[in-house]
Amino acid sequence: MAVDVRIGGALAVVTLNRPEALNAFDGGQIERVVEAFRSLKEHREVRAVILTGSGDRAFAAGADIKEMAELTEAEGLVFGRRGHVMASAIETLPQPVIAAVNGFALGGGCEVALACDIRIASDRAVFGQPEVGLGIPPGWGGTQRLTRLVGPGLAAELILTGRRVKADEALRIGLVNAVYPADELMAKATELAQAIAKNGPAAVRGAKRLVQLAYNGQQGAGLETELQLFGRAFGTSEQREGMRAFLDKRPAVFSDD
Numbered sequence: 001m002a003v004d005v006r007i008g009g010a011l012a013v014v015t016l017n018r019p020e021a022l023n024a025f026d027g028g029q030i031e032r033v034v035e036a037f038r039s040l041k042e043h044r045e046v047r048a049v050i051l052t053g054s055g056d057r058a059f060a061a062g063a064d065i066k067e068m069a070e071l072t073e074a075e076g077l078v079f080g081r082r083g084h085v086m087a088s089a090i091e092t093l094p095q096p097v098i099a100a101v102n103g104f105a106l107g108g109g110c111e112v113a114l115a116c117d118i119r120i121a122s123d124r125a126v127f128g129q130p131e132v133g134l135g136i137p138p139g140w141g142g143t144q145r146l147t148r149l150v151g152p153g154l155a156a157e158l159i160l161t162g163r164r165v166k167a168d169e170a171l172r173i174g175l176v177n178a179v180y181p182a183d184e185l186m187a188k189a190t191e192l193a194q195a196i197a198k199n200g201p202a203a204v205r206g207a208k209r210l211v212q213l214a215y216n217g218q219q220g221a222g223l224e225t226e227l228q229l230f231g232r233a234f235g236t237s238e239q240r241e242g243m244r245a246f247l248d249k250r251p252a253v254f255s256d257d
């Protein structure tokens with residue numbers, strides 16, 4: 001279980017490395033990602049960062065459902081906030097971050113990709129916000145960032161149904177900038193990172209902030225409300241059933257109360 005950081009010249013590659021759980025984020029993994037991005041901030045020689053997942057199956061299959069399954073409301077809120085801190089560490093890194101999405105990017109995995117400046121994907125990538133099927137709303141920024149990226153109608157459809165989106169559709173709806181054969185993804189990500197890294201570093205850092213300002217204006221209030229509703233979902237019969245069903249490998253059965 002790890003987050004690997006490899007710095008080579010002006011580029012850094014951060015790899016989510018927890019393949020036994022399809023790179024899902026438990027508390028320890030969240031802290032490691034935060035730590036990795038905080039330390040990259042100090043590496044002024046790094047001009048662009050690539051974030052990817054280990055193995056050929058997943059970028060990240062979301063927040064760790066085993067860890068979330070028995071959380072209380074208060075603990076759910078804390079877990080949500082830790083995810084927000086992680087997404088923010090990526091989003092506010094002065095250097096641009098490219099998500100090289102090499103497989104499943106579901107729930108918190110999709111939300112982490114959304115916190116990156118640019119997303120490219122392998123033809124095996126699958127995106128989605130399946131949280132409502134687990135009895136919780138998305139909680140790490142997906143309701144705000146996906147909506148801004150693909151528009152409210154499509155975001156509502158994806159978030160309210162939990163439908164998965166394959167790479168070709170992700171490209172069509174603007175969730176990713178480009179799709180490549182799996183074995184070319186990292187080379188293409190490196191090319192893109194190099195094209196950024198050759199530019200004026202202060203100009204790039206400033207431009208990254210300005211692009212974010214263009215669409216992030218009122219995001220703060222939405223993120224805070226998202227966090228409150230995410231926390232409130234924990235301890236409910238709906239959340240317990242949704243997550244227990246996943247762990248038991250059976251479909252969830254939700255009642256009305």
Ligand code: CAA
Binds near residue numbers: 024062130
């Ligand atoms: N949390 C914990 N463990 C996970 C996981 C997750 N999010 N996703 C996968 N795993 C584990 C599985 O439990 C399994 O472990 P075991 O071998 O010990 O049983 C292992 O990874 C391999 O997964 P599968 O056997 O399920 O592999 P598959 O090929 O049949 O299915 C998948 C792959 C479709 C990605 C499926 O694993 C899946 O649906 N995962 C959950 C995706 C999900 O719902 N993510 C959202 C989580 S909620 C969230 O992220 C909240 C938020 O907003 C922050």
